[in-house]
Amino acid sequence: MTTAPRIDQVFDFDELLSEEERGWQQRARAFAQDRILPIIEDDFEQKHFRTELIPELGAAGFLGMHLSGYGCAGAGAVSYGLVCLELEAADSGWRTFVSVQGSLAMSAIHKYGSEEQKQQWLPGMAKGELIGCFALTEPQGGSDPAAMTTVARRDGDGWVLDGAKRWIGLASLADVAVVWARVEDPAYGEGGKAVRGFLVPTTTPGFTATPIDGKLSMRASVQCDIELDGVRLPADAILPGAEGLSGPFGCLNEARYGIVWGAMGAARSCLEVALDRSITREVFGKPIGANQLTQAKLADMLLEVEKGMLLALHLGRRKEAGRLTPAQISVGKLNSVREALAIAHEARTILGGDGITNAFPVMRHAANLESVRTYEGTDEIHQLILGRALTGLNAF
Template identity: 55%
Template sequence: MPNLPAIDPIDLRSTLDDDERAVVAAVRQLVKDQVLDHVEEWFERGYFPVRELAPELGKMGLLGMHLDGYGCAGTSAVAYGLACLELEAGDSGLRSFVSVQGSLAMFPIHKYGSEEQRQQWLPGMAAGEIVGCFGLTEPDSGSDPASMRTHARRDGEDWVLNGSKMWITNGNVADVAVVWARTEDGIRGFIVPAGTPGFEQRTIHHKMSLRASETGELVLDNCRLPGDAMLPGAAGLSGPLSCLNEARFGILFGALGAGRASFTAAVDYVGNRTQFGKPLSAFQLTQHKIAEMTVKLSAGTALAMHLGRLKDDHQLTSDHVSIGKLANVRAALDVARTARTMLGANGISLEYPVIRHMVNLESVMTYEGTEEIHALAIGRAITGIAAFA
């Protein structure tokens, strides 16, 4: 029998407390019971069952789980990260839904909203009854959000918004959007309910990645909002960037789930596939691949746990998150690509999870800051010199 379990070869489970272990067990069971038997079909159809799954995720306390009050679970950062890992072991689209709901839609309302805004939106969002999205990226503004064209102007007591947002997870199905726009006083955040006149939500089709995820475009055409739709506590780019940092923290854990699922599928496959009279796992080249994958995932998980402990101690910086996001998404993608080779032709079949995770991770590498942007952030942190332009 193997001495090291593929799912946790360096026994990081032994470092978890009882609450963290309970989160891992509960989320892993949820994914097994409600996701794994269906996700290949969802991926092939380009579909995600938002209205069915959101209430279930809410019942488990997974939506905004790292926030306090208003129906939120108030868990530790590490528990949130571990939940993201287990969710993404099911599919990146599942973890993306939870990340967007909690870290990009609920977090800005929780941190920057008025008490009235928190009371109006957060309990329903925590329960999965209200779905949110985050509107920052634009058709011509991705890595450089300061160049956004969406703008808001005062008209009496109201705000009037014009512009568009692109590649918005949940954007086409959301009940409410947190939209960032340029004003005379700088960039501000606005709460835009679905159905507001002048606010259109469109579905983005023809994706080859994150297919089990809803993605939309938000169009604002003289969209009129009351004066109290603005988030009073957010001014400038620091508002949306702080939200992205929260989401990136979930990603640096989550990506490892996709990598782990690819790795364990490959280990199982080579242990049962016989060629030249012996299992593929008996070949030296196969074992070398397994060793490399084990090291990458183990190092990534140890890094994630360290950064999670820093966050719980209020010592985590955005530069730390950039290190984690860059390192762990790259490691997970390398593992998924290697796993794909180990399955041979079966590696491109949706009967196995590997190709689905591999193409999903191509998107994960890009969103919430591309690999290049995080490299520049790390370079600036080490040298003191900004090289973004």
């Protein structure tokens, strides 16, 4: 029986990577294949998140790997993207974990924290001994953070936080939450309502995180509602370097960059199983891959995977050069997730009825990608970001 070649053998993408970058990718691929793939279908079915894998991710250097110092690997942007690619090829939930831990929570502390805050949290987070979450989105919606209702008010020498957050990854498992709130204090600008970030140990009285149930997507991952009811913090809980919405947006762009790569991992996985099935499944006396319509589907899927990979690589090189713009990240996030979903749907048609079962990862990837499409900016938000870049007019 003929065996399908690897997708990357068709395009020789590896030739565009350095030896170090290929090393990171190979380690992430081995981790995904050895530690995630054997258990992910059952975990998805059982709504189970394997916390025991977190220290292993830390030992591999994947947590906060794009950051420098404090036990972080200091890897390049392309290396980080390749790790996201390989983890999401296994399951979006595990790339999401690495993004929440590294690109959101750790990046917020690394970018905006005091030296004391960095020393307190980052080394343990890099090892996977401590878990962080990033609490920005609120129950009424995530696309308009300027309208957040969570507030922080001064009380003596400290702060008191009240409010609610929703769809916060890892919150019920986290040791520390990066909580964004409006500061009701005239000393903080913006009419006394400036957005600031706070580090909230999750054992603080008044902090409650409740996992969201009933999910049909990201079932092997954890997302939560958070209630903040009179959460009392010391004065030094505030992130000193984050002022206004540029603070959380700086972290969101880090996570969006990882999605550019990660979604292409899910797309590649779907294409690989469809390609293999097209060669091994015979109908009307021959493999279905010998039919022109099937080959056209495979060719179109390959085209979008390789275009997405080249776009991700281009953005990674720009990021490493310090020239990556938010609009360019929006191009990547919008394209990668949109095309990954289309590829998952097309791959399912090649798999036939079997494609809706967990014998293949395609329906799981498609379900997960619906979440990826929504978080870190919906399609519509990224279209508006690009529309503003094109016209100079703000349609938000």
